[in-house]
Amino acid sequence: MEKTMRLTAIIVLYEISADTAQTICSLQAMKKTAAWAMIRQIHFVIFDNSKQAQLVPTQLLPNFEYYHSQRNVGLAAAYNQALAIAVQQNSDYLLLLDQDTKLTPSYLAELFTAVTAKVQPIAIVPKIQAAGQLISPIRAAQPFKVIPVTSGYQNEVTAINSAACLRVDFLQQCGGFELQFPLDFLDYWLFYQVRQTHQPVLVLQSQLMHELSVMHTQSISTARYQGIIRAEWLYYHRFQKISSWQYWRHVWLRLFSQLILKRDFAKVKLLLKWMIRRKPSV
DSSP states (O other), X not given: OOOOOOEEEEEEESSSOGGGOHXXXXXXXXXXXXXXXXXTTEEEEEEEOSSSOOOOOTTSSSSXXXXXXXXXXXXXXXXXXXXXXXHHTTOSEEEEEOTTEEOXXXXXXXXXXXXXXXXXXXXXXXXXXXXXXXXXXEETTSXXXXXXXXXXXXXXXXXXXXXXXXXXXXXXXXXXXXXXXXXXXXXXXXXXXXXXXXXXXXXXXXXXXXXXXXXXXXXXOHHHHHHHHHHHHHHHHHTSXXXXXXXHXXXXXXXXXXXXXXXXHXXXXXXXXXXXXXXOOO
């Protein structure tokens, strides 16, 4: 008998109307396709980090619940809320989605095949393309380098959060998502935890389009940039530990990039102040 698939998915929103978010629009576009039958089997959690709550149309998705956090608690807290709901729903997997990923029927078909197989992977990820580049999943053993991996079962990889699907029992064993990484580097921490199990990640053939804000640091506020620096320092000093030389070489290259190429002097000042202290002041 074919296994009944139980899947909870979380979509995190920030300052955008739910019915205009690309992720949700891509799901709605599948209403008249065979993929809609799969979508109807997913329990969606819409977690809104916007300043104001919104009235979400009941027909937005077949099966969803809406939560709002005026404080903008980030991703980790939102994911933990969804994990608790996934446990209540007896879900086998939790699917992570942000607002800027364009989902496709082929991705959903591959995903459902994987989660209903006799041997269920600990983590399932698609290939993600942003700004014309394959950015995920990549080789974890090459910090600060984007080296994409091929489809199939792969070891030692890192992937972005959006469209990654993980076993609920594994996430429970981790104690949920790490609140030390409320937003940035949460995906690095997550796949570091996957690697500690010595189980491979299933990389799907499907490629999804995604808008990744951190690819364009000029558009990032100094507060967000400071958060990225803090999270990066924390991750490479407490989890995937690398040599001091390797880390500080990367920091100097980042400084020169901000100074010479991007001429973003606010971020240069922040980096210099931080480098003198030798630790993020956040």
